[in-house]
Amino acid sequence: MSHFRPVALNHASRLVNHGPTVLVSAAHAGRRNIMAAAWSMPVEFTPPRIAVVLDKSTWTRELIAASGSFGIIVPGPALMDFTYAVGSESGRDMDKFAHYGVEACAGPELGMPIIERGCSAWLECRWLPEPRSEEAYDTFFGEVVAAAADARIFDNGHWNFTADNAELHTLHHLGAGKFVTAGNQIQARIPNGK
Numbered sequence: 001m002s003h004f005r006p007v008a009l010n011h012a013s014r015l016v017n018h019g020p021t022v023l024v025s026a027a028h029a030g031r032r033n034i035m036a037a038a039w040s041m042p043v044e045f046t047p048p049r050i051a052v053v054l055d056k057s058t059w060t061r062e063l064i065a066a067s068g069s070f071g072i073i074v075p076g077p078a079l080m081d082f083t084y085a086v087g088s089e090s091g092r093d094m095d096k097f098a099h100y101g102v103e104a105c106a107g108p109e110l111g112m113p114i115i116e117r118g119c120s121a122w123l124e125c126r127w128l129p130e131p132r133s134e135e136a137y138d139t140f141f142g143e144v145v146a147a148a149a150d151a152r153i154f155d156n157g158h159w160n161f162t163a164d165n166a167e168l169h170t171l172h173h174l175g176a177g178k179f180v181t182a183g184n185q186i187q188a189r190i191p192n193g194k
């Protein structure tokens, strides 16, 4: 049984606000692909928009330009090796999903490849072309049109990292295949605040 539930679009930016390493997926003309991206961030609440840096060498970038859409998937520790692998080789000559035995399905709005098993969230984005940003800074923008998260770790618009859902904690890349998982959630209060 899937624990994924739709996330209200005005909360979608929270899914990547804390800087997880994500997977960027795309599909066009019967081919699909996925790559790792450490550099993504929200840039607008409403409408929800996000930015991701996609090097000119990536095949994912070409698929996005061809299809006008992309997916963002937030993987957990079970997909760490997969994340590293799809960030280390191109999908031009292989189907990375089939090669690594990872099941993807088509997102509900744009048909982008999404993964739920071993992941905590996904978003489907409509590409917002910005030729200057793409050429000069490799930065792609997208408007989130659908999002969902595993309710065991993201519910009612908020993450909740606990010892009980450690298998869903997000991955954060330190370099050379070394990651830390998010955890040790702590709560701030404004000193002398009401």
Ligand SMILES: Cc1cc2nc3c(=O)[nH]c(=O)nc-3n(C[C@H](O)[C@H](O)[C@H](O)COP(=O)(O)O)c2cc1C
Binding pocket: 021, 033, 034, 035, 036, 037, 038, 039, 040, 053, 054, 055, 057, 058, 059, 060, 061, 083, 084, 085, 086, 087, 088, 089, 090, 091, 092, 173
């Ligand atoms: C953890 C990790 C994070 C990465 N982050 C980015 C990123 O933010 N932007 C980028 O262009 N490439 C990034 N890469 C490299 C791409 O994932 C890599 O070039 C990939 O092979 C491209 O695949 P493709 O040609 O099939 O699209 C990252 C790689 C790893 C392992």
